Amino acid sequence: MTNTPHQLDAGQTTQAAIDLTDVHLTLAGPAGEVNILRGVSLHVPQGEALGVVGPSGSGKTTMLMVTAGLERITSGRVAVAGQDYAELDEDGLALFRRDNIGIVFQSFHLIPTMSALENVAVPLEFAGRDDAFERAEEQLESVGLGHRIGHYPGQLSGGEQQRVALARAFAVKPKLLLADEPTGNLDGATGQQIIDLLFDLHDHNDTTLVLITHDMKLAGRCDRVVRISDGIIAGEGLTSAAAE
Amino acid sequence: MATPGPSFSLAVRYAFRELRSGLSGFRIFIACLALGVAAIAGAGSLNQAIQAGIEEDAQLLLGGDLQVTLTYREVSDEERTPLEAAGTVSEQITMRSMARSTDAVTGETRERTLIELKAVDDIYPLYGAMALTPALPLDEVLALRGGRWGAAVDPVLRTRLDIDIGDTIRVGEASLEVRAFIDKEPDRVISFATAGPRVMVAQAAMPETELVQLGSLVTYVYNVRVDPGIDAEALRSTLRDDFPDAGWRVRGLRQAARSLEIFLDNVTLFLTLVGLTALLTGGIGVANASRAYLTGRMSTIATLKCLGAPGELIFMIYAIQLTVLSAAGIALGLLIGVGVPFIAANAIGDMLPVDARFGIYAAPLVKAGVFGILSASVFALWPLAKAREIPAVALFRSFLSDIRRWPRKRYLTGLILLGLALCVFTIATADRPRFAFFFVLGAGASMVLFRFAAIGVTNLAQKLSSKRGGVTSGRPTLRLAMANLYRPGNPTTSVVLSLGLGLSVLVCIALLEANLNEQINGELPEQAPSMFFIDIQPEQTETFREIVEAQDGVDKLTMASMIRGRVSKVNGVDSRDAVVAPDQRWIVRGERGISQSATMPENAKMVEGDWWAPDHDGENLLSIDAEAARGMGLGIGDTLSVSILGREITATIANLRDVRWESGTMNFALIFSPNALRGAPGMYIATVNSSEGTEEAIERAVVDALPNVTIVQVREALEILEQVLGALGTAVRVTAAVALIAGALVLAGAIAAGHARRIYESVVLKVLGATRADVLKAFVFEYCLLGLATGGIAAAVGCLSAWAVLIFVMKIEWILFPGIVAGVIAACIAVTLLAGFAGVWRALGIKAAPLLRND
Numbered sequence A: 001m002t003n004t005p006h007q008l009d010a011g012q013t014t015q016a017a018i019d020l021t022d023v024h025l026t027l028a029g030p031a032g033e034v035n036i037l038r039g040v041s042l043h044v045p046q047g048e049a050l051g052v053v054g055p056s057g058s059g060k061t062t063m064l065m066v067t068a069g070l071e072r073i074t075s076g077r078v079a080v081a082g083q084d085y086a087e088l089d090e091d092g093l094a095l096f097r098r099d100n101i102g103i104v105f106q107s108f109h110l111i112p113t114m115s116a117l118e119n120v121a122v123p124l125e126f127a128g129r130d131d132a133f134e135r136a137e138e139q140l141e142s143v144g145l146g147h148r149i150g151h152y153p154g155q156l157s158g159g160e161q162q163r164v165a166l167a168r169a170f171a172v173k174p175k176l177l178l179a180d181e182p183t184g185n186l187d188g189a190t191g192q193q194i195i196d197l198l199f200d201l202h203d204h205n206d207t208t209l210v211l212i213t214h215d216m217k218l219a220g221r222c223d224r225v226v227r228i229s230d231g232i233i234a235g236e237g238l239t240s241a242a243a244e
Numbered sequence B: 001m002a003t004p005g006p007s008f009s010l011a012v013r014y015a016f017r018e019l020r021s022g023l024s025g026f027r028i029f030i031a032c033l034a035l036g037v038a039a040i041a042g043a044g045s046l047n048q049a050i051q052a053g054i055e056e057d058a059q060l061l062l063g064g065d066l067q068v069t070l071t072y073r074e075v076s077d078e079e080r081t082p083l084e085a086a087g088t089v090s091e092q093i094t095m096r097s098m099a100r101s102t103d104a105v106t107g108e109t110r111e112r113t114l115i116e117l118k119a120v121d122d123i124y125p126l127y128g129a130m131a132l133t134p135a136l137p138l139d140e141v142l143a144l145r146g147g148r149w150g151a152a153v154d155p156v157l158r159t160r161l162d163i164d165i166g167d168t169i170r171v172g173e174a175s176l177e178v179r180a181f182i183d184k185e186p187d188r189v190i191s192f193a194t195a196g197p198r199v200m201v202a203q204a205a206m207p208e209t210e211l212v213q214l215g216s217l218v219t220y221v222y223n224v225r226v227d228p229g230i231d232a233e234a235l236r237s238t239l240r241d242d243f244p245d246a247g248w249r250v251r252g253l254r255q256a257a258r259s260l261e262i263f264l265d266n267v268t269l270f271l272t273l274v275g276l277t278a279l280l281t282g283g284i285g286v287a288n289a290s291r292a293y294l295t296g297r298m299s300t301i302a303t304l305k306c307l308g309a310p311g312e313l314i315f316m317i318y319a320i321q322l323t324v325l326s327a328a329g330i331a332l333g334l335l336i337g338v339g340v341p342f343i344a345a346n347a348i349g350d351m352l353p354v355d356a357r358f359g360i361y362a363a364p365l366v367k368a369g370v371f372g373i374l375s376a377s378v379f380a381l382w383p384l385a386k387a388r389e390i391p392a393v394a395l396f397r398s399f400l401s402d403i404r405r406w407p408r409k410r411y412l413t414g415l416i417l418l419g420l421a422l423c424v425f426t427i428a429t430a431d432r433p434r435f436a437f438f439f440v441l442g443a444g445a446s447m448v449l450f451r452f453a454a455i456g457v458t459n460l461a462q463k464l465s466s467k468r469g470g471v472t473s474g475r476p477t478l479r480l481a482m483a484n485l486y487r488p489g490n491p492t493t494s495v496v497l498s499l500g501l502g503l504s505v506l507v508c509i510a511l512l513e514a515n516l517n518e519q520i521n522g523e524l525p526e527q528a529p530s531m532f533f534i535d536i537q538p539e540q541t542e543t544f545r546e547i548v549e550a551q552d553g554v555d556k557l558t559m560a561s562m563i564r565g566r567v568s569k570v571n572g573v574d575s576r577d578a579v580v581a582p583d584q585r586w587i588v589r590g591e592r593g594i595s596q597s598a599t600m601p602e603n604a605k606m607v608e609g610d611w612w613a614p615d616h617d618g619e620n621l622l623s624i625d626a627e628a629a630r631g632m633g634l635g636i637g638d639t640l641s642v643s644i645l646g647r648e649i650t651a652t653i654a655n656l657r658d659v660r661w662e663s664g665t666m667n668f669a670l671i672f673s674p675n676a677l678r679g680a681p682g683m684y685i686a687t688v689n690s691s692e693g694t695e696e697a698i699e700r701a702v703v704d705a706l707p708n709v710t711i712v713q714v715r716e717a718l719e720i721l722e723q724v725l726g727a728l729g730t731a732v733r734v735t736a737a738v739a740l741i742a743g744a745l746v747l748a749g750a751i752a753a754g755h756a757r758r759i760y761e762s763v764v765l766k767v768l769g770a771t772r773a774d775v776l777k778a779f780v781f782e783y784c785l786l787g788l789a790t791g792g793i794a795a796a797v798g799c800l801s802a803w804a805v806l807i808f809v810m811k812i813e814w815i816l817f818p819g820i821v822a823g824v825i826a827a828c829i830a831v832t833l834l835a836g837f838a839g840v841w842r843a844l845g846i847k848a849a850p851l852l853r854n855d
Helices: A060-068 A090-100 A116-126 A132-142 A158-171 A188-205 B008-019 B024-056 B058-062 B077-086 B138-142 B156-160 B203-209 B232-242 B258-296 B298-306 B311-351 B362-388 B392-397 B409-428 B433-466 B476-486 B492-527 B538-549 B582-588 B626-632 B695-705 B714-753 B755-767 B772-809 B818-845 B848-852
Strands: A018-029 A032-044 A049-053 A075-080 A101-104 A176-180 A208-212 A224-229 A232-238 B066-071 B087-102 B109-120 B131-133 B148-153 B168-171 B174-184 B198-202 B218-226 B249-252 B531-536 B554-570 B591-596 B606-609 B621-625 B639-644 B647-657 B670-672 B683-690 B710-713
Touching: A018 A060, A032 A060, A032 A075, A032 A232, A049 A060, A060 A075, A060 A101, A060 A176, A060 A208, A060 B848, A090 A101, A090 B772, A101 A158, A116 A132, A116 A158, A116 B476, A132 A158, A158 A176, A158 A188, A176 A188, A188 A208, B008 B311, B024 B058, B024 B258, B024 B311, B024 B362, B024 B714, B066 B232, B077 B087, B077 B218, B077 B232, B087 B203, B087 B710, B109 B156, B109 B168, B109 B203, B109 B695, B109 B710, B138 B148, B138 B174, B138 B198, B148 B168, B148 B203, B168 B198, B174 B198, B174 B203, B198 B203, B218 B232, B232 B249, B258 B298, B258 B311, B258 B362, B258 B433, B258 B492, B258 B714, B298 B311, B311 B362, B362 B409, B409 B433, B433 B476, B433 B492, B433 B772, B476 B755, B476 B772, B492 B714, B492 B772, B492 B818, B531 B538, B531 B695, B538 B554, B538 B683, B538 B695, B554 B582, B554 B647, B582 B626, B621 B626, B626 B647, B647 B670, B683 B695, B695 B710, B710 B714, B714 B755, B714 B818, B755 B772, B755 B818, B755 B848, B772 B818
Parallel strands: A049 A208, A049 A224, A101 A176, A176 A208, B109 B198, B148 B174, B591 B670, B621 B647
Antiparallel strands: A018 A032, A018 A075, A224 A232, B066 B218, B066 B249, B087 B109, B087 B168, B087 B218, B131 B174, B148 B198, B168 B174, B531 B683, B531 B710, B554 B591, B554 B639, B554 B683, B606 B647, B621 B670, B639 B647
């Protein structure tokens, strides 16, 4: 990986999976205003796997939240799959997420009162799919959990829960998959399984992947890596994986 | 090596360190305890205040140190001797009668009304004083002046008879000048049976009224102020022992306001049980709050355990904290309880028949405090004992903290013992332990019933939502709602139990009231007469019949002779020693109306035996209510004796009748063959069924011609009854609301406890593409289902209890009022939705991002 800064042209014409242009996010804290993102511009083409690294508090997760439409920006422009977020209200963003985005969190965020199968079926049901449960079952089988579909999150190990979360994220075949430290709560071997699965699903579904991680080795499996520091993109480079 | 036990001082230190974080999670805990304790302490304190009033004013209330009352006759000289030997005797005559106001010019009757006439002697009252407007001495007011006797009357008559001071009213044949209105009559204890406003006259005026005839329903009262050195209570026993057949009622100071005391004790018992229901309902809130608190402290407990804290120390630390919080709740409850009588004094002080002595009474406070301590212990011990059993690792794992391991045996034993202590204390401290015992049984059974009902709801929800292709398929919001009803740590059980208990009481009361109103308004007027006539003298019967039958709109006139008598022997056994079923004991208690008839009354329904020949003149025969006969163990051929004016009449039972008391028509439990009562000074009573609006004319005609006849308008009496029932119903509902408030507190607590979960779920749902409307829908479903289930179960239990009370206790027909049931279910849904929305609204507005960040 190289650390050569590479700012994308704001006026780039090819339709990007993600297009962040001069994104600023300022939040009011108890000690005054905090500038979390200070002019982030990022262009991610469809199908790319992008690794995002940077120290804690640098703004990585905030950038992911902004991309998911879970956080409103102060200024700039956010567009995903050609959709400008400024045109959508909160519910519009929810519907857009439902159809286009899958998210995997470090803490899994499964609904504890629903079984693995029901958790995976939720986005499909929101999308009005009649075959929600069949699809959810297939998805769970694809992550190796076909035998645990009736189990509740509390009855599953951390690795299994994250596999359920992955199955849920891929259930609607999203154009964009956002993963925030997906192995952060898992041991090394389990984490490796999850990452293999993540990239496997990414490869098979031609999904754009944004992977936030502290693990440089893991970031190295992406096509490209950006480094965020203090709310700006401080560096970017292609990885060896991109050449493969 | 022996391990030393955990140090108590260490536990206290840790407990107070944790309490520094404040009481924010304990508002419901404290409120639940305070509410129940306040209700019990308040009821007890009010009772004590009134009891103290009764005790201190006993002489005033009784009108003397001893009181003898007799119906029909005055005391004989022989009976009078011991009374006069004991001290000063003041005599009164009381009876019901009619008062009329007359036109000053024409002398015609203008208005007429039923009154309670009281004739007093010149030394009345022995204790206390009459308060009159204008403030004149009583003897001056009642004296014969200018050829007219004076009267002091209830101010109500001012409007009812359209009279004022100086006007003349007629009572019987006497013309009385109204000289004062009565503000306070020292010995008049308000009773529900009081029929009319008071008219007080001098005893010397009574002959002029011509109301006192042989057999008239007159009560003679003798109040005695005993001389110093004479024990009134001993005199009471002597009078009862020396004159066993006098048929008099002798009351001492202890019985001064016996009926009021019984009424008070019943009210207090009811309030205490309501308070206890509130405590039990609130106990669920206590248990929930304790569980929620301990769940929130899991990481602390785990850390302490990891650092070497034994389970016993953990138990002690949190037991101390909950004890401190319970003490705060109980103290607050006692404080409110002490204040209740003072607040009540302002609200109902005027309605109280005695001057209550408000103050701080220790006994009811101690009782309420013990109830608070016991119920707090019972409900907090389980979550405490469970927290003690949590293995440190499990704390980190379980999101919902549903610890399925049972507490240790000693805690279970403790729990059982505390529960038993609560039951025993409830029964032991009640004035009517039998009633309290059934309450404990009923409360226990209801708790179990609601618990099972809650399990049923959770199972049903699980079954419905886990079925693929079932109702929740394709509806993730509905499934989420369903899942929230059965997930571990669900609020279903506590809400169904707590809110359900209070609501079912409300449904039951509302249905009872509606059924009773239906009885009064719907059924009675159809069959019941519109007017009752009392004290028709035997020689007036023909005149009376002619007058009534000449009136328009009279459908039916029924007349019967009536005399009052006391059942003295049952099959030859003294009635005091006879074995009588509790529900039929009324027949041998005190005096009752007895009739005679040559022919079978037309509404009689014969169960067994035959009516006697119209000219029967053999042995004395008796027709008796079949239920009463069963209660006394009597059948055809057995004998019953009654004592009338000291004369005992024994008759053989000839037949059994089925008497439908609820029909409202003229009925007698005992009807003798005419030969049996020959010579007894009977009067006649009559009932008239007439079309609406004709009563006034009939009343006028009868009173003008026969002024001694007393008339009771059924419609007016029913209106009064309806008002009393309505007021009672409102009072009961307001009181039952205490239990309902406790239920609402638990509901609020249960919903507040789920706040973090709701926020989390709404955020995750939003991430997965749910709109705000979807999220809202999920919660609306959840609370609707919860409200529907709770309301439905409460309605079912309420209906069942109302049905049982009406059919088995009141023995009247039962009507289901679907409107009431639907209303309660709808209200329950509305309450749960409202309570739920308060939290949901905040959850909806929460930003997703901060919750999804990795800590």
